[in-house]
Amino acid sequence: MRLRPRTMTVQRASNKIRAELDRLQQEHDLTDVEMLRVLLEHQRELTTGLLRAERHPDDPDRKADEE
Known part of the structure; x- marks a missing residue:
């Protein structure tokens, strides 16, 4: 089986991330639920930006739900 060229790069990055x-969770003494909340908030911000770019490629400041 041949792997895509970036497969191993992505796996290494994933392991480091x-x-x-884990280190940050311990450093800030976050519970698993608190850590998950932080990650979900970050994911929401990222997906909002991606959705805006997809829906309004020439106007990234426009909200995703605007016509």
Whole structure:
């Protein structure tokens, strides 16, 4: 089986990100639920920006739900 060229790069990055997230969770003494909330808030911000760019590529300041 041949892997896509970026597969191993993405896996290495994923491992490093998970390790750093674990470290930050311990450093800030966050429960699993608190950590999940932080990650979900970040994900929401990212997806909002992506949705705005998709719906309004020439006007990124426009809200995603605006016509």
